[in-house]
Every structure is written in structure tokens, then in C-alpha cells.
Amino acid sequence: MKKMIKCTINNYPVEVEEGTTIIQAFKKLEQEIAHYCWHPGLSIAGVCRLCMVEIEGNNKLQIACNTVVQDGMVITNQSQKVKDTVRWGLEFHLINHPLDCPICDQAGECVLQEQYMKFGAYQPLMSEDKVKKRKVVDLGSKIVLDTERCILCARCTRFTDEISKTKELGIFNRGDRSEIGIFKNKPLENDYALNTVDICPVGALTSKKFRFQQRVWYLKKAPSVCTGCSTGCNIDVYYNEEGLWRIRPRHNSSINQYWMCDKGRETFKHVNPSGRLKSSFRHTAEQTEKMTTFQALQTLKLDSKKIGLVLTGSYTCEEYDAFLDFFQLHSIYHWKNNPKNFEDYDNFLIRGDKNPNTKGLLESINKRQLKLEDCTQLEQNISHLDLLIVCAPENHKLYPCLEEKINLFLKSKELVWISPHSHTLLQKPINTVWTIPSKTYFEKTGTFINHHGTRQKIKAVASIVDSARSLEEIIHILKTGQTDLTQIASIRDKMKTNYFMEQKGSL
Amino acid sequence: MSVTKRPKKSRYLIPIFGGMLLTFKILLKNLFSRKKMLTLNYPEEHYKYGPRFKGNHILTVKKDGSLRCTACMLCATNCPANCIRITADEHADPNVEKYPISYEIDILRCVFCGYCEEACPVDAIRMGPEWQTAALNGSNFVYDIKHLAHRENLKGGVQSVVDDKERHKAGI
Ligand code: SF4
Ligand code: SF4
Ligand code: SF4
Ligand code: SF4
Ligand code: FES
Numbered sequence: 256m257k258k259m260i261k262c263t264i265n266n267y268p269v270e271v272e273e274g275t276t277i278i279q280a281f282k283k284l285e286q287e288i289a290h291y292c293w294h295p296g297l298s299i300a301g302v303c304r305l306c307m308v309e310i311e312g313n314n315k316l317q318i319a320c321n322t323v324v325q326d327g328m329v330i331t332n333q334s335q336k337v338k339d340t341v342r343w344g345l346e347f348h349l350i351n352h353p354l355d356c357p358i359c360d361q362a363g364e365c366v367l368q369e370q371y372m373k374f375g376a377y378q379p380l381m382s383e384d385k386v387k388k389r390k391v392v393d394l395g396s397k398i399v400l401d402t403e404r405c406i407l408c409a410r411c412t413r414f415t416d417e418i419s420k421t422k423e424l425g426i427f428n429r430g431d432r433s434e435i436g437i438f439k440n441k442p443l444e445n446d447y448a449l450n451t452v453d454i455c456p457v458g459a460l461t462s463k464k465f466r467f468q469q470r471v472w473y474l475k476k477a478p479s480v481c482t483g484c485s486t487g488c489n490i491d492v493y494y495n496e497e498g499l500w501r502i503r504p505r506h507n508s509s510i511n512q513y514w515m516c517d518k519g520r521e522t523f524k525h526v527n528p529s530g531r532l533k534s535s536f537r538h539t540a541e542q543t544e545k546m547t548t549f550q551a552l553q554t555l556k557l558d559s560k561k562i563g564l565v566l567t568g569s570y571t572c573e574e575y576d577a578f579l580d581f582f583q584l585h586s587i588y589h590w591k592n593n594p595k596n597f598e599d600y601d602n603f604l605i606r607g608d609k610n611p612n613t614k615g616l617l618e619s620i621n622k623r624q625l626k627l628e629d630c631t632q633l634e635q636n637i638s639h640l641d642l643l644i645v646c647a648p649e650n651h652k653l654y655p656c657l658e659e660k661i662n663l664f665l666k667s668k669e670l671v672w673i674s675p676h677s678h679t680l681l682q683k684p685i686n687t688v689w690t691i692p693s694k695t696y697f698e699k700t701g702t703f704i705n706h707h708g709t710r711q712k713i714k715a716v717a718s719i720v721d722s723a724r725s726l727e728e729i730i731h732i733l734k735t736g737q738t739d740l741t742q743i744a745s746i747r748d749k750m751k752t753n754y755f756m757e758q759k760g761s762l
Numbered sequence: 763m764s765v766t767k768r769p770k771k772s773r774y775l776i777p778i779f780g781g782m783l784l785t786f787k788i789l790l791k792n793l794f795s796r797k798k799m800l801t802l803n804y805p806e807e808h809y810k811y812g813p814r815f816k817g818n819h820i821l822t823v824k825k826d827g828s829l830r831c832t833a834c835m836l837c838a839t840n841c842p843a844n845c846i847r848i849t850a851d852e853h854a855d856p857n858v859e860k861y862p863i864s865y866e867i868d869i870l871r872c873v874f875c876g877y878c879e880e881a882c883p884v885d886a887i888r889m890g891p892e893w894q895t896a897a898l899n900g901s902n903f904v905y906d907i908k909h910l911a912h913r914e915n916l917k918g919g920v921q922s923v924v925d926d927k928e929r930h931k932a933g934i
Binding site for chain 2: 355357358389390391466467468470472473
């Protein structure tokens, strides 16, 4: 264990480990301190000079991010001297800053905006004209750069140097002409590039996909776990009445630190109402019958049928337990997104297993000592089955083998397809096909177990498609035939009201 | 609640006659000098409000005739009636950067508070002197860009005092 040392910050005594920087001590005490260039996940640059503090017995102000706490230090950032220095440091940042907040995507979550509003620095005191720089610079397929807004904090360059280790970004030129840029024909295309947009304290780096879609103050955020692969990065989902808009990483020191991959940021699209399966259907060769999920589950005859069950890793542990307890089978078919690169790992975050809960599925199966078979065995056995139940993946895009597998499943005498989405192949079958809408991670409460075996709880945020049912609810309906799910406390607690609207109503 | 007692002897007839007197006084005054009468024969006659009256919205235009609005959505955020809907998009010119591809005001929901005008950082929305919103059954009360910026009685649009080119020339 490291030695603990004492210091005083803004009159509060605090004990920190030896080697802690002053800014970390400020964060520990939850004291406010302005900082642009310091980021907990990156090395220290000390270039913005905004984190000034006054240390007793020291004539000059020091930067908090690059000064280590010494025993008995008395530190403050509340004195007039510090405030004046920060005010002038800010003025310095604003000399060439365009302050085009109305069209800047960062407005509302911009630390520069927060600061100049706090100090009331609306009118620059500089009498020279601002230096004009390049706007809307294309950095590749994902990111747009505005060199005027950049405050040269070097967070983005440190990210590409230290975290992604791809070194695409650099600071070019000198003095007031310095700007962030890329090298010729080397666009910013790595798998983690969008993290630079998150850490950019101003609106200099913006994501092409999210740009101008929404103003950030219209969005709410909810904590969740990324379902893009089995790493299970912690995320914040940003949403409003019209749907989900973006995903950003949430700090978790044992899983993803401050980062997430760019593919994971796309995993909100399949949750949005458009394209979702909105009610249950029974497709036969002759006709298509639309019904509610209750009706479908009640019409479905399960008794004395030989049932096969195909499971994927996109459901929660609680759902697997409910399903396996109800069906009491000896063997389960495991549908993997891509068996060949299932075990891939890029040594940072991205894994080849594109399911959030493969470990949870295996755990539920091992607990009951069931046999796990893969889809090649299903090919041989499918003719012996009366009914095949497929708990399909939540996000079809992550399954390149989707169509091939659906064609295989369609060979069964009767198919039950449980998924948030349908597929065109399912709508014109030879035999009977039932499609039953299921919930996405945004709508259900449960546990995911990531690749390392860490159990992570997710919580239902809102319901998006009213007719969608989680596997637990489906089992409950099958068991009791009861339509009123609010009668069951364990299920009622997990249900949320629908918060989304397809269209804003007009008079 | 306070309870007042009615005076025993009520002399209510006197104020009633007082009121009648006033009515007849005005009647006689109006009969003999009709020009000073306050009542208008709407809709044949219209009252003329001052130019600063806050009526139907106008989206101003730049010198080249394109919309001044930058789709910042500050008006929509400030609107207490939540009746402004804007969809933004990327502009081909990097100096403009952001512009609205659709801008709609649901005029039946609008309470004409003028907050949108006040919120706008670039003088892109103004409340004009027009005040008649009446229209036939089935008319469109959701005003779009075409109506807000280019309706006929604006005669080619109202120019904003802030123009991008001048702003850039001034080094702002
Ligand atoms: S970076 Fe911040 S301060 Fe600068 S224009 Fe954008 S929101 Fe405003
Ligand atoms: S682009 Fe953003 S993160 Fe990079 S140096 Fe500029 S302000 Fe910092
Ligand atoms: S006048 Fe008031 S209610 Fe009407 S659009 Fe503007 S802000 Fe909204
Ligand atoms: S009218 Fe003004 S406030 Fe409203 S979006 Fe356009 S520029 Fe912004
Ligand atoms: S945060 Fe300390 S100098 Fe930038």
C-alpha cells in the first residue's frame, strides 16, 4: 500500500496517496476546478493553463494537473489571484475562438462555453481581428474538424498516440496558425476514432453521424451496457421522445476505462421504433395473420411436440433461466454470430463474439448440465423436430450469417421467431412461422456477464414497442395464460411505460 | 373568506340610474359625432397597429435571398408553447455550415409571446405586424419556410440586419 499524505484544499482537509496530482485531489474532494487539457485517461500535457491553484508559501501560481501533492500543502483555487489568472487565461483562449455556439454541436456540453458564461466574457477584449482558420475539415468517414474552435489542448493527439496508438493526428504550424490536422492520405479511420470527439472539450471534433441531429440539451441519458460485443463496455444512452440518438462510454476502470469502440456506438439504431416488429404474426404459405403477442402465445400449441431451442447470446441471464426451466430440454442449439472469428480479440476492447451475454448463456446451461450443440448438428436433427423456437439476435447487423441460418430454420415444420425484428425471408414461408416481438436491452432489466465473467446489471429505461415481451414475460404468459402482467410483482417492477412517440401530434 | 353584511336599507336604484345616464350619454355622443366612435366595422374596416406589433412570424433572408436562420434551435428551446420544429442539415458552404431544411411553426399553438424573436442570435425570426390568422376550415396552420419567409405580402422577403459576408469582412 502506498503512503497516505495529508493536504488542505479550499479549507477542507483531505488524505491522498503519495504521488497524486493536485487536480486528482480536487476531483476526489469534488471541488470545482476548470481544466481543458487534463483528462484522467491520458498523460499530462499542461498546456491550457486553466487549472491554476495557489499553494501557500509559493509566490507563483501552479497548475494543478502537473503538480504532485506534498505533505501539508495548503491549496486553494478560490482566491482572487487565481480567479483573475483563470479569467485572463480564458481570454487568451478566446482571442481567436469564433464563439459560434449557435451552430456548434458542442454547445450545451462545452467546457469553454461554461467558463466564459461563468466569467461573462462575451465580448473579446482583443482589438485585433480574429485569425480565420479552416472550418468543416473532413478527417475521414467519421469525423469533421473545425480548426477555428480548437483550443489546442492536445487531448485528441494524445489519444491517438497513447490509446489507439495509430498516431493519425498532429499539431501543425506555429503560433496563432497552429492547428490540428492529419497527414496526407492518412485519414482518421481507426476503430476507436470517435473517442476523440468525446474528449475534445470544445466543438472542434464532431461526429458526422450525430452532427446537427439534435441539440444536446434535448437529450436525456441513461446508463447501460453496450451490446456490441462480449466486452460489455459501460455506456450512456442519449435519447428523447423521438428515439435514441447516440451512445457514449461511461467510466469503468475494470472494463473499458473511458473508452469504447466506434462499432459499439452504432448499437442504438436497432432499438429505435422504425423497423421494429410491432406485433405478432403467423405467416403460412397462404396467408399472414396479425395478432397480439398474448393471442399468439395462447394459440401456439406446445403440448406433446418435439421442441428444438436455438439461443443466442443477446438475452439476459434471468431470461435464459426462465426459458430453460420452462422447456426442460436436454440439449440446446447455440447460434454464434460467426464461429470462425468468435474468439478474436484486438487486445484492447473489440471482441469477435458479438453478443453481450454469451458467458451468461453458458452459465445457465452448465448449471442445468444441458448439452450445447451448434447449428451444424441442428441441420441433421431439424427433420425430427415438430417445433423450432429461435431466440434470434437483437441486432441483426452483427450476424453476417443471418439469411443462411434463417433458410436453415425455415426447414422445420413450425418455427417460432422471437426477436425485436422480423426478416423478409420469414414472411413467405412454406410451413408455419410465428414472429413474436421481443424487447431490446433498452427496455428490459437483467444481468449480462461479460467475457471476463463480470456480472453487470442493466435497467429498463423505457418501453418502446408496447407489444414487445421479454423472454421472462413470454414464459409467464405460456405458463399461466394470464394476460395482465402487472399482477406479478417481479415482472411489474421491470416494466416501464412507453415514452416514445412516432410523430409529434398537431392540433 | 370574508363575509360582509348587506346594508339593511339598499339604495341600489340610484347607481342603476347612474349607469343608465352614462350609457345614454355615450349613445348621444356617438349619434352626433360618428367619426369619433371607437367601434370598427370589422372585417370591412381594419385597425392599424404600430409597426412594432408582435403578430405573425417572419423568417428574414440574407442579401442573396437565402434564409438567415442557422438552425441553432434556440427559438424552439425558448418557445413556451413548444410549437417550433426545425430540422437542420449541413450547408455546402463551410462558412454557413448549418441551415434549416425545414422550419415549421404551428401557429395555432403559438401564444405570440415573442420569446423566439428574443432568443434568436442572428435576427432570423421576427414578429411582423400581420395579425389576422383566420383561415378557412382545413387550411394549413403549420407555417413552413415558404410561408414564413416568402409569403406574398412580404414582397420578396424581409432582409436581416446581420449578413454572413459582412460579418466575415468585419472579422467577427
Ligand atoms: S466550442 Fe464551445 S464555446 Fe466554442 S463555439 Fe462551440 S459551444 Fe461555443
Ligand atoms: S481538436 Fe479538440 S481535443 Fe484536439 S486539440 Fe483541439 S480542442 Fe483539443
Ligand atoms: S411567439 Fe412565443 S409561442 Fe409563438 S413561436 Fe415564438 S416563442 Fe413560441
Ligand atoms: S430562427 Fe434564430 S433562434 Fe431560431 S433556429 Fe433560426 S437562427 Fe436559431
Ligand atoms: S488542465 Fe492543467 S494545464 Fe490544462
